[in-house]
Amino acid sequence: MSYLPIKQILQAPTVGQDITVKGWVRTKRESKNAVFIALNDGSTIHNIQAVSEAGQLPDDTLRLITTGACVAITGTLVESLGSGQAVEIKIAEVHVYGPADPEKYPLQPKRHSLEFLREIAHLRPRTNTFSAILRIRHALAFAVHKYYNDNGFFYLNTPIITASDAEGAGEMFRVSTLDPINPPKTEDGKIDYSQDFFGRETNLTVSGQLEGELGAMALGKIYTFGPTFRAENSNTTRHLAEFWMIEPEMAFYELEDNMALAEDFVKSVIRYALDNCADDLAFLDNRQKEEEKNKKKEEQSEMSLLEKLRFVVDNDFERLTYTEAVEILRNSKPAKKGQFQYEVSWGIDLQSEHERYLVEKHFKKPVILTNYPREIKAFYMKQDSEPATNSRGEVFGPTVRAMDVLFPGIGEIIGGSQREDDLDKLTGRMAEVGIEPEAIWWYLDTRRFGTAPHSGFGLGFERLVLFVTGMGNIRDVIPFPRTPKSAEF
Numbered sequence: 432m433s434y435l436p437i438k439q440i441l442q443a444p445t446v447g448q449d450i451t452v453k454g455w456v457r458t459k460r461e462s463k464n465a466v467f468i469a470l471n472d473g474s475t476i477h478n479i480q481a482v483s484e485a486g487q488l489p490d491d492t493l494r495l496i497t498t499g500a501c502v503a504i505t506g507t508l509v510e511s512l513g514s515g516q517a518v519e520i521k522i523a524e525v526h527v528y529g530p531a532d533p534e535k536y537p538l539q540p541k542r543h544s545l546e547f548l549r550e551i552a553h554l555r556p557r558t559n560t561f562s563a564i565l566r567i568r569h570a571l572a573f574a575v576h577k578y579y580n581d582n583g584f585f586y587l588n589t590p591i592i593t594a595s596d597a598e599g600a601g602e603m604f605r606v607s608t609l610d611p612i613n614p615p616k617t618e619d620g621k622i623d624y625s626q627d628f629f630g631r632e633t634n635l636t637v638s639g640q641l642e643g644e645l646g647a648m649a650l651g652k653i654y655t656f657g658p659t660f661r662a663e664n665s666n667t668t669r670h671l672a673e674f675w676m677i678e679p680e681m682a683f684y685e686l687e688d689n690m691a692l693a694e695d696f697v698k699s700v701i702r703y704a705l706d707n708c709a710d711d712l713a714f715l716d717n718r719q720k721e722e723e724k725n726k727k728k729e730e731q732s733e734m735s736l737l738e739k740l741r742f743v744v745d746n747d748f749e750r751l752t753y754t755e756a757v758e759i760l761r762n763s764k765p766a767k768k769g770q771f772q773y774e775v776s777w778g779i780d781l782q783s784e785h786e787r788y789l790v791e792k793h794f795k796k797p798v799i800l801t802n803y804p805r806e807i808k809a810f811y812m813k814q815d816s817e818p819a820t821n822s823r824g825e826v827f828g829p830t831v832r833a834m835d836v837l838f839p840g841i842g843e844i845i846g847g848s849q850r851e852d853d854l855d856k857l858t859g860r861m862a863e864v865g866i867e868p869e870a871i872w873w874y875l876d877t878r879r880f881g882t883a884p885h886s887g888f889g890l891g892f893e894r895l896v897l898f899v900t901g902m903g904n905i906r907d908v909i910p911f912p913r914t915p916k917s918a919e920f
């Protein structure tokens with residue numbers, strides 16, 4: 432039996448047409464003369480209303496039509512007399528595929544808390560909020576591929592199981608076929624990975640960058656878009672143990688080119704969502720306005736979700752160095768009043784409170800920070816030739832050509848850099864931080880043979896979805912969040 436998506440019917444309604452729709456009942460309302468069913472099939476935020484005369488549907492069927500039941504409705508599309516919808520279906524027949532016991536079905540027609548919905552992540556896509564988020568997530572993913580395809584990048588699939596630790600941060604999930612309780616040991620008491628399926632210690636990837644660089648040094652411009660894993664026990668609203676990362680890597684790009692690409696890229700995908708997800712964004716915009724009303728006046732945001740998205744798309748990002756940012760932060764009101772949890776001094780890794788101060792209070796727009804201290808960044812970043820100095824002429828330590836893009840409400844959304852392309856400098860830095868050249872001999876080969884300036888960055892896809900949907904918790908923008916406490920399904 433064929434059926435029409437509700438989105439298609441509502442976009443171009445043909446009154447008088449006989450149609451079938453299939454989906455899940457949101458509400459059923461009975462009046463003296465009629466039965467009203469609101470049906471949603473996931474294709475759009477909007478429900479379609481179906482109406483039958485009282486007594487027309489068999490009692491057995493009517494009883495099974497409750498919130499959450501899955502049904503097929505056949506009938507004629509007619510103009511609606513009620514307010515709220517232009518057209519509705521005059522029901523000829525209802526077929527119930529699957530009832531949903533109203534005593535047990537957890538999603539009743541009321542607003543459930545996000546905390547409660549996280550406990551029923553398997554059903555929450557049936558709510559307006561989550562279906563809107565998932566459709567926007569889809570559109571953004573599509574926009575990512577479209578952007579890179581339109582701009583001459585190749586999609587490179589990097590491995591998920593790997594022996595390399597791109598970030599050197601050691602927050603990895605081990606992958607092993609060995610008995611975890613009683614693994615075979617070598618003579619010196621270490622786990623004997625030579626008996627493992629992979630013959631050596633392997634992990635789930637934390638980033639596809641190092642392999643991405645190999646691609647860039649052959650294809651010119653590549654991007655990865657795949658799952659990445661970090662065993663960080665951070666119960667923040669910005670971190671997941673499993674998240675999706677988009678990592679473009681470009682030969683012949685220097686830091687300036689990298690920044691320009693990052694800005695153009697995020698603006699372009701956000702614009703795509705504004706152009707293609709208008710209904711879902713309008714729904715989330717309203718939702719956020721309602722939430723804002725419950726907040727204290729001083730905590731209410733000055734812009735609505737849609738205003739914020741348009742603002743980001745229409746304005747230049749602010750660009751400054753880490754050293755300049757530290758100066759601003761040290762002279763800021765919260766620093767003087769001791770309101771930052773972490774004190775700011777040159778050399779610290781900025782915390783999200785500092786990043787958000789710069790973006791939300793000082794510049795009031797997205798910020799790209801560059802030239803971070805070498806000591807807090809990964810070994811592969813290109814070293815600057817001069818150490819940093821501030822406006823008073825103070826000289827600080829060595830810096831690297833790193834860039835972080837900071838967004839309102841989020842903090843770091845992108846981390847990237849120009850890569851060290853000089854073999855001696857790279858191996859020198861590796862020796863300082865204790866990485867054996869043998870461990871990534873294949874990576875060093877790109878510097879050994881035909882090295883070239885190149886750059887890239889990583890965008891956490893969920894942080895982008897978080898920003899575009901205006902949600903407050905990263906667990907609410909991925910279908911199945913993996914956090915220290917959730918891995919059941």
Ligand code: ATP
Binds near residue numbers: 669672846894
């Ligand atoms: P943060 O400082 O927020 O912990 P990071 O500097 O550790 O991030 P990078 O290694 O630079 O992160 O990774 C690149 C991007 O991946 C980040 O800019 C961010 O958007 C995203 N990201 C990093 N860690 C996570 C995580 N645990 N969950 C979701 N996204 C993440």
Ligand code: MG
């Ligand atoms: Mg981190």
Ligand code: MG
Binds near residue numbers: 843846
């Ligand atoms: Mg960071």
Ligand code: MG
Binds near residue numbers: 835843846
């Ligand atoms: Mg980073």
